[in-house]
């Protein structure tokens with residue numbers, strides 16, 4: 001079975017959206033599809049198209065050459081070859097369809113589950129898949145044939161089971177790639193369950209490769225069934241191409257046409273399927289490596305419960321929108337556990353804006369990923385407690401934790417484009433969490449999505465809702481993500497470097513928008529950034545991080561006017577010295593109608 005070049009995760013957009021229209025522009029693809037459809041139609045309409053009963057024996061027709069009445073002549077038993085060829089197409093297509101359905105039914109769910117969940121699920125499914133591949137298929141088929149009286153459907157189900165590992169491999173590798181996509185993290189923060197993520201994102205992502213695989217699998221299944229029938233394994237009640245080839249093979253020396261007709265039919269059909277698969281694979285394959293990115297997956301937030309300095313568990317922080325106490329984050333590495341966040345504590349009051357500032361690698365993102373349950377699989381967070389809206393997220397079961405995150409927290413990520421699923425319209429991506437997490441009807445969710453898009457400054461909201469992510473600009477995509485983050489009216493919004501990927505003018509607008517929305521909805525807002533200047537006019541308080549620790553925190557004015565730590569003073573100086581970008585930003589900021597803090 002052929003391994004396929006998979007579409008790069010996240011790209012692709014057009015490749016997936018317009019696959020069929022692009023396919024239809026390929027002459028080879030169109031020809032192959034036309035030939036295949038012709039075979040399918042011939043099989044389906046055989047009772048109408050066949051000039052004779054395929055079982056009708058006419059001794060005068062025995063091994064007769066083609067004539068005006070019998071276009072392909074007669075076989076060794078005196079039956080009309082053309083009619084049998086049409087009925088044989090029916091058997092062949094039916095057998096291939098059964099094998100594909102069984103292969104997809106077993107291989108795709110197993111592959112998607114293995115790729116998405118990983119761990120034990122992945123190991124067990126991979127063992128089973130490897131085991132199936134190690135079994136000699138033809139021997140099993142002969143045993144099944146002997147045990148079932150060569151029932152054709154059972155035989156093709158067995159062929160399908162042997163095809164399942166091929167579907168398993170491609171689905172698993174695609175799911176592995178897609179689960180690393182930021183939009184999967186975003187879906188989890190939005191509170192979507194595993195079932196919904198699997199259905200909405202994973203199965204959709206494997207659709208194109210599965211279609212391609214099916215073209216190849218169908219061809220292989222046809223070859224196998226014809227081989228079995230050629231060997232006499234199968235029922236003789238319906239005409240099939242394998243029996244016809246067997247008949248032709250015996251008279252090949254004297255009447256080669258009897259072998260030629262079914263051989264040509266099988267060869268042309270298999271070639272058509274192979275070309276269809278090849279053209280499709282060519283269209284969806286993006287032969288570039290996916291951009292490296294941080295892998296965030298299963299969360300381990302707050303699983304460890306450490307004792308507070310007093311010896312008692314930290315008290316519930318009911319008055320805080322977000323409270324983190326003594327958070328430590330470590331990663332399992334080849335050299336042992338490496339701690340990257342060393343006892344960070346933060347507190348954000350309802351309606352407050354906190355900036356977490358620090359240079360790259362200071363632990364800002366790890367701190368917030370812990371709160372949002374987005375740490376990678378090899379990351380481990382322990383804390384005296386993490387509370388969101390007074391609820392201790394670290395001590396809640398995963399399902400309740402996700403539900404809580406979905407309803408109470410909005411997340412604005414760093415890279416707007418890769419945080420939107422390329423396969424869905426923007427409207428769908430806004431509506432789905434509102435329905436799934438907030439229990440709105442479709443109409444209510446659409447109305448809310450429209451309203452919030454208009455609120456974030458998107459005037460042609462209808463068009464944007466109908467657009468796919470690649471059809472909008474980066475700034476527009478970030479507005480969409482902000483709309484998504486605030487649509488459920490969360491108490492807390494976490495924005496992780498929300499302007500990094502945007503140009504300076506758009507940065508100012510996006511920051512202004514976040515501030516406006518924060519005031520309007522009275523949300524707490526945490527902005528993670530490396531740029532002191534950017535947060536200066538937005539934040540009420542700032543926590544400065546360095547090497548996994550908070551070196552100082554306090555009101556913005558105080559930190560700016562009297563930084564207690566030399567590192568803070570250095571950061572402030574650096575952001576003010578960065579004159580070019582600061583001047584650009586200031587100009588843009590003034591344009592956006594804001595006064596810049598200097």
Ligand SMILES: Nc1ncnc2c1ncn2[C@@H]1O[C@H](COP(=O)(O)OP(=O)(O)OP(=O)(O)O)[C@@H](O)[C@H]1O
Pocket residue numbers: 295331340358359360361362363364365366367376379530
């Ligand atoms: N998956 C990982 N495995 C091991 N170490 C990691 C992993 N992810 C992050 N780290 C380490 O954790 C530390 C803090 O990273 P973090 O992403 O929180 O930095 P940051 O302050 O957000 O910087 P940036 O803005 O560049 O993301 C860094 O030293 C980083 O190397």
